[in-house]
Amino acid sequence: MTVDSLKADLAGQGYVAENDLAMALHLALSLERPLLLEGAAGVGKTEIARALAAAQGRELIRLQCYEGLDAAQAIYEWNYQRQLLSIRAAAEDGETGQAVEQRLFSEEFLLERPLLRALRRPTSPVLLIDEIDRADEEFEAYLLEILADYAVTIPELGTITAMSRPIVILTANGTRDLSDALRRRCLYAYVDYPSTETELNILAARCPQVSQHLGQQIVGFVQALRREDLEKTPGIAEMLDFSAALGGLGLADLSEDPQAVSVALATLLKTSADRASITTEVAQRLAGKAA
């Protein structure tokens, strides 16, 4: 498989990847190394895992990180209720203590969480560890073992090694600095807001009903908006929502109905301060520049 065929596969899933990103993905696949994606919110970091899984017919296993995420929720947990019931039942059946213990800590009572599940699939899945920087440092340490050896150690069961190595994609958007150890184990790609050309391709792939003229206006407008000083810069998903909204309003040109464009801005601007700073006039000026 080459970089270009990978790009074509992703494009088939409606994901337009820039060259650097495609190369990083290609290497992650061929070297079986985790890939760390960084970039602002809304540039399509999460989406790429979805597109890759769909393009290659792999399963997507997703782990959303948050502060306080621990091994019990990310890797595995014992099914305590069943264990308790089983101990009671064993006492009535007169099972020996050793036999009970053997059985209690067997796979039967193991609850797989995303990381362990990804390791135990017969065909290698895409494992998406989303927003890793939201989890705390302790969790990063758990990850290091898994990413280095693709193995999980469960004290009662021993080390479980991956049946097939999952394709690991980690995303981060700079909530906190990741440790060097984690960075070193990963390939790295920085995903930026797309260039005008790429964004036009994305729009064409995702919203084919939008006319070319309007599409160019939309992309120009959103790119101009990203250069404004906003609290939350609109990403690609917002741009697609915006075009869908304009489509729903039946607009063929941005300067046609300033009021309608201003209403549709609700899909792009997500804080009251941003909403206040981009008035109808400013929006028209940006749209005019874009056209």
Place this chain on the structure above:
Amino acid sequence: MSLRGQITRFAARDPGPHARIAGFMAHLRAQGWPVGVAETEVCLTALTCLPEPSEAHVRAALRAVCCGSAEDVSRFDALFDAYWRNGGRVRTRVAPSGSKPGQKSGAHAPTAPGRSKEQGKIDRPDTGDGDGDSAGDMSGKLVAAKGRNLMTIDLRELIAPKDIQAAEAIATRLGAALRDRRSRRRKAARRGQGLDFRRTVRRSLASGGEPLHLAMRKRPDRPVKLTVLVDVSGSMSVYARPFLAFLAGLIRADTTAEAFLFHTRLVRVTGALRDDDPLRALGRITLLADGMGGGSKIGETLQQFAKGPARRCVDGRSVVVILSDGYDSAEPQTVGTALETLAKRGCRIVWLNPLKGWKDYAPVAAGMSAALPHLDLFAPANTLASLAALEQEFARL
């Protein structure tokens, strides 16, 4: 390829691609990149996976392997060109010389002479002042003059090692006073609010399934992260001594703390201050803090902080300490908006103002009054002793 002529020609005795990649890694390492043998190996394997050995592909592949952050990505191209495209001559400091001219536009006069100091002429700071003089004459009066005057002061003469030791003790105590944020994570503990099922079940095996001994879990306390911003503009120069000692002590005592200096620019000095030798650390920040004693743009630098480094090092478990007198040469309202942005990150903000200790002091400086509504604590501090006295106040935060 039309650029073939520029591509580095390696000597005939060059042993081959392995050595060249290793050489490239050594080149990156010389620039301070944390790449080692493992990366070299990955690079070589990566190159075998390429569909065609074109320059664009090789560049993209090496970038994916060697880079580890957005900053690395922006520097990578220059380093790549320096090694593979430079006729074999590797420049030692590529990135700084490339980025200099752009940064200079709009900078205040005092920063100009300092820039030249950055290249290591610590003993004779006056040598670089030639162009600084003329620039200073154009834009500033008092500011520029002060800037030059202080430029010759070496922080190592200003601060004694025993100051740093005292400051270390104070910083440790202040840090300890702040340690009260609960973790979201639960940990096994002798007593606590939640049951630790894992251990409870294991223990109940011994008692035939009856959970006689309940193991508990609780949420442990986590240390608060301190970020300190010290104003080193002209008006603050008399207080530089205790504050910088405090900064040096804090960074040495607390491994998660971050330190920044600001005047007309914002400089991160954490790395420099973490040097093993305290005096050498001060020497290094003397180099970094070039515009010291010049003008101040509090609002602008705080804004820069809130939008840049704060996104990385400030979260709901942080306390941001600003040491400044609030005298700002720029639009005062920007201080308010900057602090508002910063407060949205969920941190607590402490402003220590050396002037507040004065009799009849009122925060009339426009910048200061704009800042007040966003502060969690506004307290006086002008000596190490007064910083130590803040322990109680910090504990109350």
